[in-house]
Amino acid sequence: MNSQQKAANPPKLLTNRFIQTIILSNVLLQIGIWVRNFAILLYVADKTGNDPYAISLISVAEFAPIFVFSFIGGTFADRWLPKKTMIWCDLLSAVSVFVVLLTIHYGSWHSVYFVTFISAILSQFSQPSGMRLFKQHVPEDQLQQGMALFQSLMAIFMVLGPMLGTLAYSNLGLEASVAVMGVVFLLSAAVLFRLPKDKVNEQPKPVKGQFMKELSEGFRYVWQSQVLRMLGAAFILAGLAVGLSQALGLFIVTERLGKPEEFLQYMLMVNGIAMLVGGGIVAVFSKRVPPQMLLSLGMLIGAICTVIVGYSTNVTVTLATQFINGLAFPCIHIGISTMILKWSHESIVGRVNGVLNPMFTGMMVISMSLAGKLKGEFPLVSIYTGAGFLFFFGAMVLIPIMSQKAPENLNVSQVVNET
Known part of the structure; x- marks a missing residue:
């Protein structure tokens, strides 16, 4: 009876532990991403004298992984435990940032592109895992509100992000700005430990060769x-x-x-x-x-x-x-x-x-x-x-789909087995 009452009266969105954790994690990641984007942009512009080819490579490093790894990342996100996947992605991003920081320190400035490239690859595994957790932990009638909260968060950083990134590079320089990115990835990984435990029993076991x-x-x-x-x-x-x-x-x-x-x-x-x-x-x-x-x-x-x-x-x-x-x-x-x-x-x-x-x-x-x-x-x-x-x-x-309503019981096996 208690479970039925809970289902009938789901917790308010902002009191949902999952939403609180994901928002805090995303705030940290947005800080790191905007500091990264502007620090690398301004650094490459200074280093190359505003060479358009060198600057355009930053966008290539950011968007190219989406073509190659989005399909792969989405498939593995459905195979792996989502909480664990997100934590590992943030930890690996932090490690890659500090490795690249060492190479920059010892003279290889071109490695700045790898900061963006590796982070973009790992996000193709982390982002769909976050979508899965959203599906698990946010009531159906609150999904749209949850997405609106994340859109608002993105908008805040679209206003503040460029100023934050420019200030970081102007006052700290490239190496310290990249280090900030590594630290916030570590902090994000730590925050994600607050997420509810993965549902191990409900996770489909990946079949080798499939x-x-x-x-x-x-x-x-x-x-x-x-x-x-x-x-x-x-x-x-x-x-x-x-x-x-x-x-x-x-x-x-x-x-x-x-x-x-x-x-x-x-x-x-x-x-x-x-x-x-x-x-x-x-x-x-x-x-x-x-x-x-x-x-x-x-x-x-x-x-x-x-x-x-x-x-x-x-x-x-x-x-x-x-x-x-x-x-x-x-x-x-x-x-x-x-x-x-x-x-x-x-x-x-x-x-x-x-x-x-x-x-x-x-x-x-x-x-x-x-x-x-x-x-x-x-x-x-x-x-x-x-x-x-x-x-x-x-x-x-x-x-043609304007009047359609979302199905209450989705049967994935029925759809994917059709030819």
Whole structure:
């Protein structure tokens, strides 16, 4: 009877020990990531005289592992104990940071790229494990609120992170900044010991030689689910749109607004503040809105705002539009994460995440790499209008699944065994 009452009255989100622990761990990791990103960026810029190739390699080191290791990491995350996996990933990240720190100290400055590269690889194992734990320890009706909290956390660091990273590098230098990253990874690992124990008895035992079969099950699970299939299509279109708009943001500042390059930081700051506010709003009202409607709303607003930013030559209009776009962006992130969790069985959520995540990132990197060439062939207004239409088509893709509700009893074996 007590268990039934507990299920009927789940604890408030912020009193959930799992949520408290994961948030604290993520705060520490965000500090390390932003210090790392800006310390390495400023260091490489100083060392190479702002060489664009050397600077672009930082993004390659950050995004390349997503293509190679996202599928693999998602599959292993479903095989391994999630709490243990997350702790080991943070510990190994810390060890790799201190090893690289030694090589930097003794003269090999190029090894700074490995700090980002190794951390990005390990995150492909840790992140889907965190999704599995979310599925286990957060009540179904609080999943969307939980995602909203994490979106708000990301928004806070989008505002504070650049300042934090710049201050660390300016006052401490590269080696001390990298050491800070190693320390916060160790602290994060220590915090994660507070997580509830892994459910060893419920963990499926990995079968030797079955890795490729389990990997293919993730693709088959996504393909057999109409909701996840449509989500994948929306991922692709959103990734293309985001890549174009992010890559050419500097030209909006210099060509459309006639401002110096430094003005871009104010646009990003306005966007980050709005994301923080938007995440809070979604957290309050998220229970009343289905995640697919939330995602569609975010993409529609993104479509309109992207077109306006492309056309605008007025600073006030552009900043106001950036703010509105920032308010809507949490709808996209929260909608996507909630749909993955609600329409995926706990035993396969890592693989589903591993299949869908590269679709967005891959398309974003492709459009970012093509943005420069498109800029030489088409006016900036046309490119931003095209990006707006990509967002719009992404929202339209979701119409067939708008009325669907998440299944109460997911049967993973029934889906993956279908041919």
